[in-house]
Ligand SMILES: Cc1cc2nc3c(=O)[nH]c(=O)nc-3n(C[C@H](O)[C@H](O)[C@H](O)COP(=O)(O)OP(=O)(O)OC[C@H]3O[C@@H](n4cnc5c(N)ncnc54)[C@H](O)[C@@H]3O)c2cc1C
């Protein structure tokens with residue numbers, strides 16, 4: 398280990414590891430730190446990704462692909478089923494991963510590209526000099542050390558502190574977070590589709606999912622909007638669902654977690670500092686998907702770090718390119734999803750049923766969500782009027 | 790003023806850390822620590838997926 402690096406990345410999730418790999422491949426001195434002793438474990442994810450998005454970053458490998466999917470199905474509160482195609486529902490169809498392995502493989506790739514990696518090492522603060530972030534304070538096995546860097550990347554997930562330490566308030570309001578519980582359930586017929594159950598009945602302000610992880614096993618979980626949590630809790634609702642719909646299911650693992658659903662936040666860079674992935678609240682407000690967004694953002698962040706190093710300038714002036722690039726791509730999608738999320742949390746179960754019924758007679762099985770939405774709008778302008786700017 | 794964490798319930802997911810307006814919480818591997826800046830606002834307790842947090846006024 399060195400006492401100073403070009404770039405230090407805090408958090409070895411998908412966002413952090415891709416940033417580290419991108420920087421290291423260009424010959425930068427990189428340190429990737431992870432506070433857990435095992436990268437990727439415990440999992441806080443339903444593990445669904447789109448094929449296309451994934452393959453921008455890594456070739457699929459059977460070591461970390463738990464299931465390949467035919468598509469997705471959405472169930473309205475009254476049970477009406479909408480089947481969609483392979484590319485459907487943004488990031489949700491495609492593969493379901495084994496993230497314990499996947500996250501570790503990504504970190505390993507960063508290491509092989511030349512990055513130093515430290516596990517069981519937690520950032521506990523930032524160093525500053527001349528109005529810029531200039532490194533981190535970290536704790537390893539109870540010992541505190543200071544490590545210098547020209548740029549610090551906060552890829553520290555939903556619980557991110559790096560942004561706050563750097564003067565960017567990333568705290569989430571209850572309405573900005575989906576709070577989730579998931580069981581890995583065995584002894585069921587998992588099928589070949591990712592299934593989404595929507596409505597207050599299942600998950601107020603969110604949805605319940607069943608993502609297959611093999612023939613007889615699936616991630617069965619639900620997320621509800623933080624603002625609707627309190628008297629009901631995800632874990633209680635999930636137990637209720639299991640009792641009613643999967644009485645023979647055996648729970649072999651439990652996952653809890655929160656997904657940011659705030660949509661784009663105002664600021665993600667400061668002098669010597671970049672936020673990536675969930676730390677930058679880049680997960681999708683509608684689907685909760687954040688793996689590919691974190692990886693895409695990590696790639697951009699890495700490329701901008703390389704430029705900054707070439708120029709010898711680590712100020713916002715240069716790092717702002719990161720901000721501009723992710724807003725023009727990921728940011729646009731997040732804003733669209735936020736509009737739909739904000740509408741859906743007001744729509745009643747009865748109206749959701751109406752929406753589903755309006756598709757009867759239309760074969761959506763070869764369509765993706767972006768194709769289905771305009772059809773829904775045409776048939777239900779009253780319910781979906783708020784979204785008109787997306788279609789007109 | 791503080792919050793109490795039921796360690797036997799907590800799934801160390803960090804959601805509460807993300808919502809605390811004052812940054813009073815920290816997830817250290819498998820447990821939650823609360824520092825003395827906690828204002829007992831209750832936001833963390835509201836959103837915890839398993840109900841592991843209790844506010845002390
Ligand atoms: C229940 C649930 C289901 C989900 N389902 C899906 C899904 O199906 N598909 C999808 O695409 N997304 C899903 N997501 C979202 C997805 O998990 C995240 O968007 C994704 O993991 C973000 O990646 P990241 O690299 O930004 O952060 P993370 O993967 O959260 O990684 C952050 C890392 O930083 C570490 N860290 C934090 N603080 C420090 C510190 N101070 N020092 C050192 N290390 C630190 C953490 O330990 C962690 O390993 C789900 C989330 C939840 C909670």
Ligand code: SF4
Pocket residue numbers: 653794798799800801802803804805806816821836837838839840841842
């Ligand atoms: S939100 Fe609840 S389960 Fe998650 S870390 Fe906080 S106290 Fe533990």
Ligand code: SF4
Pocket residue numbers: 791792808809810811812813814823826827828829830831832833834844
């Ligand atoms: S009660 Fe409020 S201030 Fe205290 S830890 Fe929870 S969220 Fe933070």
